[in-house]
Amino acid sequence: MFSPRVVSLVPRTGPRRFMSTASKLTTVEVNDKTGIATLTMCRPPVNGQNLELLLDIKSSIKEIENDSSRGLIITSASPKVFCAGLDILEMHKPDQQRLRAVWTELQNVWCALYGISMPTAAAINGHAPAGGCLLATACEYRVMVPDCRIGLNETQLGIIAPKWLVSGFLNILPKRVAERALTQSRLFTTDEALQEGLIDEIANSKEEAVEKCAAFIGTFSKVNPVARALTKLQFRAENLRQFHKEREQDVENFLSLVNRPEVQKGIGAYLEGLKKKKANKQ
Numbered sequence: 001m002f003s004p005r006v007v008s009l010v011p012r013t014g015p016r017r018f019m020s021t022a023s024k025l026t027t028v029e030v031n032d033k034t035g036i037a038t039l040t041m042c043r044p045p046v047n048g049q050n051l052e053l054l055l056d057i058k059s060s061i062k063e064i065e066n067d068s069s070r071g072l073i074i075t076s077a078s079p080k081v082f083c084a085g086l087d088i089l090e091m092h093k094p095d096q097q098r099l100r101a102v103w104t105e106l107q108n109v110w111c112a113l114y115g116i117s118m119p120t121a122a123a124i125n126g127h128a129p130a131g132g133c134l135l136a137t138a139c140e141y142r143v144m145v146p147d148c149r150i151g152l153n154e155t156q157l158g159i160i161a162p163k164w165l166v167s168g169f170l171n172i173l174p175k176r177v178a179e180r181a182l183t184q185s186r187l188f189t190t191d192e193a194l195q196e197g198l199i200d201e202i203a204n205s206k207e208e209a210v211e212k213c214a215a216f217i218g219t220f221s222k223v224n225p226v227a228r229a230l231t232k233l234q235f236r237a238e239n240l241r242q243f244h245k246e247r248e249q250d251v252e253n254f255l256s257l258v259n260r261p262e263v264q265k266g267i268g269a270y271l272e273g274l275k276k277k278k279a280n281k282q
């Protein structure tokens, strides 16, 4: 199902690049000068998080961690979308084993990104609803391009986002703003996200967003890395501890929710809506 990773290192002069996986759903490029790794999601058209993409993101994060990079930037190869969240096709008339694996891997990706000790930043070069927002809010810093939307819209889909999925969001926003945004399924525009503190900066292009993320990571160059890492993890430990306590039950909750006939009906209708949107565009 998942092919072994092929790692090809290009010479150490100039930026070093290694293609993360044989399937190429993500790439990892390490800048030799700065030591910062950029993880790019490459599953057209919208980086829908299917099982293979989630496995690939997780492996790339682990690879970056093992390579002792100075920091991690996550971004997307898609011109308009950072990540559209879970691939809805994985939830429609699902294969049960695969559905279980999808949710488990979403948990694993979040856990790997949220709990990594090195500095992390998201160059949000397009829309970032639901699982896209989850990735961005697991990072320490966010830079977003104009005229896009970011947020947790699960409630609108009839889903109650579990605590771990919301914890990054809650790290960033005041509780009152987070509660209202979640209950209203609010997708913030880039400007609103900046105003509320959900993102840290706006950039006019993906390249500029990556540069700003690298500058943020660079601010730690004179800070003791062990002290920095332990401080970060101290802030995140309670959320991670709670997550590990509840993760198995959370998978069962997800499976039972998705398998409910009314939810399946809702997912079908949602998919139809996305298709109609395409037809209206043409």
Ligand SMILES: CC/C=C\C/C=C\C/C=C\C=C\CC(=O)SCCNC(=O)CCNC(=O)[C@H](O)C(C)(C)COP(=O)(O)OP(=O)(O)OC[C@H]1O[C@@H](n2cnc3c(N)ncnc32)[C@H](O)[C@@H]1OP(=O)(O)O
Residues within 6 Å of the ligand: 045, 046, 048, 049, 080, 081, 083, 084, 085, 086, 087, 088, 089, 091, 127, 129, 130, 131, 132, 153, 154, 157, 158, 159, 254, 257, 258, 263, 266, 267, 270, 274, 275, 277, 278
């Ligand atoms: C519906 C779920 C209901 C119940 C599920 C129950 C339990 C799940 C529990 C928790 C799940 C939580 C996390 C999640 O991530 S759920 C996923 C939520 N994601 C979304 O709602 C995003 C939906 N997509 C969009 O809003 C837009 O596509 C966009 C803003 C990301 C991009 O807009 P564009 O105008 O640029 O592009 P489109 O024309 O809309 O889309 C292009 C293409 O991509 C397909 N697509 C879009 N999003 C998804 C997706 N999440 N999964 C699979 N496919 C997606 C879309 O259909 C188009 O395909 P075609 O070109 O028509 O083939």
